[in-house]
Amino acid sequence: MNKVYLLFLFLGLTATTKVLAQPCAFPTNIVSTSISGNSITIDWNATVPGNYQIRFAPVGTPLGSAPITSITTKPYTISGLSPNTPYQIQLRDSCGPTNFSFWSVGTTIRTLCQVNAPFTTNFDGGAWTVPTFFPNPNQLGNINVCWSRTPNSTSGTAAWVVGPPPNT
Numbered sequence: 001m002n003k004v005y006l007l008f009l010f011l012g013l014t015a016t017t018k019v020l021a022q023p024c025a026f027p028t029n030i031v032s033t034s035i036s037g038n039s040i041t042i043d044w045n046a047t048v049p050g051n052y053q054i055r056f057a058p059v060g061t062p063l064g065s066a067p068i069t070s071i072t073t074k075p076y077t078i079s080g081l082s083p084n085t086p087y088q089i090q091l092r093d094s095c096g097p098t099n100f101s102f103w104s105v106g107t108t109i110r111t112l113c114q115v116n117a118p119f120t121t122n123f124d125g126g127a128w129t130v131p132t133f134f135p136n137p138n139q140l141g142n143i144n145v146c147w148s149r150t151p152n153s154t155s156g157t158a159a160w161v162v163g164p165p166p167n168t
Contacts, residue, residue, distance in 0.1 A: 024047075024048070024093045024095030024099065024100075024101045025046075025047040025048075025093065025101055026091070026092055026093060026101035026102045026103065026104045027044040027045065027046045027052065027091040027092070027093060027101075027104045028044065028045045028046075028104060028105070029044055029045045030042055030043075030044045030089060030091060030104060030105075030107040031043055031044070031107075032109045033075050034077075035109065035110075035111060035112055036111065036112055036114075037083035037084070037111055037112045037113065037114025038079065038080065038081050038082070038083060038111065038114065039077055039078060039079040039080075039081060039111070040077070040078045040081065040087065040089075040109050040111060041075050041076070041077040041078075042075060042076055042077075042078070042089060042109070043074055043075040043076075044074065044091055044104070046074070046093060047093075048093075048095075049074075050072075050093060050094065050095065051070060051071070051072050051093075051094040051095075052070070052071050052072070052074070052076075052091050052092065052093055052094060053068050053069065053070055053071070053091065053092050053094055053100065054068070054069050054071055054076065054078070054089065054090070054091050055067065055068050055069070055089075055090050055103075056078055056087050056088065056089040056090070057087065057088060058082070058085050058086065058087055058088075059085075059086040059087065059088050059108060061088075063088055063090055063103075063106065070094065081111050082111065083111055083112065083113055083114035083146070084110065084111060084112065084113045084114070084146050085110065085111050086108050086109070086110040087108065087109055087110070087111070088106045088107070088108050089106065089107050089108075089109060090103045090104050090105075090106045090107075091103070091104045092104060113146030114146075115146060
């Protein structure tokens with residue numbers, strides 16, 4: 001028994017305890033207050049005004065690999081985004097130099113379509129999908145989600161308009 005005791009003494013084993021700081025409350029209710037083709041302005045609820053960190057990435061990109069940016073104002077505008085792209089966004093409170101809240105529940109917000117007028121196309125590109133029974137007016141075809149075809153039931157003609165079709 002003395003040998004075991006000396007072995008512990010020799011190895012210098014000690015027991016330490018560390019008190020972890022309680023994390024501050026994370027931001028909640030992230031909402032968009034303004035959306036354009038290349039930016040999203042967000043606001044959120046916070047228990048105490050202060051410093052925050054944000055991370056965002058296009059849907060499908062892991063948020064854990066997204067850059068983290070420190071911000072001090074709310075609302076906050078995320079700029080330099082791609083049009084018609086859904087982004088996942090998370091915030092956390094920075095309640096000290098090394099103390100952060102947990103990341104907020106993520107929210108997904110899509111930037112708007114951005115069309116520069118005047119715009120013309122001959123629909124010969126790869127993005128145009130011809131309907132099965134073209135030119136049947138009941139078959140709409142497809143360019144991409146930033147355009148939709150609006151049939152005119154009285155004349156059998158149709159027009160392409162900016163934006164997704166109604167109810168999509």
